[in-house]
């Protein structure tokens with residue numbers, strides 16, 4: 001049985017499938033040739049990440065496909081219900097990348113607080129710029145300790161971010177549309193478990209109280225943003241924003257204009273309204289720290305994702 005991992009799979013996931021007798025193909029087949037490839041090669045399972053899409057047309061064109069696996073969380077690139085109605089099992093690996101995304105969020109927060117994303121680019125080369133002037137330019141950093149971090153969307157990743165932020169001495173508040181579990185527990189090696197009940201507030205209150213805001217909601221069903229110009233106007237002047245969820249959940253034009261006015265001091269984006277070609281305005285703004293949708297791109301997360309996908313495929317094909 002052939003598994004097409006069109007956006008790749010970790011070596012450990014591939015090995016697991018091969019040990020169970022599957023042939024794993026990791027060639028990236030272009031989207032327009034995917035249906036023909038699946039049919040001509042008797043592919044039974046298609047694994048994707050965020051690049052490959054599995055829409056109605058592909059599902060209709062591939063009647064022998066049994067399984068679509070999404071390595072990671074967001075399934076907005078798959079017509080999930082349509083595929084399930086056609087008898088295809090659709091599954092993702094939701095928990096496997098939470099820690100990695102949370103660590104990227106903290107990396108961005110630290111970088112925004114001390115301008116390292118920008119200072120690095122401007123360091124003098126062969127004496128072509130003034131070290132002292134740069135030292136002055138980046139002299140107004142802030143500490144994260146003691147600041148209030150507002151986490152919008154308190155699911156797996158939101159809670160993982162809370163663990164790290166609490167460990168840094170930040171005060172953490174959260175907002176969620178559901179009555180979510182707010183007790184965050186983590187183990188300090190050698191010192192046992194710490195449990196913190198994070199304060200849950202309405203979005204409006206979170207927006208007004210936070211020194212930094214990180215958003216961890218899925219792409220909204222109607223494509224709308226959760227934070228737009230109205231919300232940004234209510235934020236503290238000098239707030240820091242991070243979006244490692246989905247492009248557009250913070251409205252990009254509103255963010256750019258608030259960065260330019262100075263209302264938002266700095267922001268970090270791992271996801272974009274136009275992926276993979278973010279707008280020039282986003283790419284060139286000197287108060288934006290950017291990363292190319294790499295939240296889950298750690299060796300550890302990729303191993304967990306690959307192995308979990310392998311387990312899901314093996315369970316599906318052997319029952």
Ligand code: NAD
Nearest residue numbers: 073074153154155156157176177216217218244245295296
């Ligand atoms: P999750 O389902 O565990 O948590 C999402 C939370 O958001 C839920 O508690 C939900 O109730 C809440 N929510 C939804 N809409 C909301 C709204 N309008 N206002 C407030 N809360 C709202 O999901 P997760 O595993 O924490 O992942 C969150 C998102 O992160 C994913 O959907 C995905 O888009 C994104 N993600 C990004 C990367 C990356 O590489 N940057 C990797 C993995 C996931």
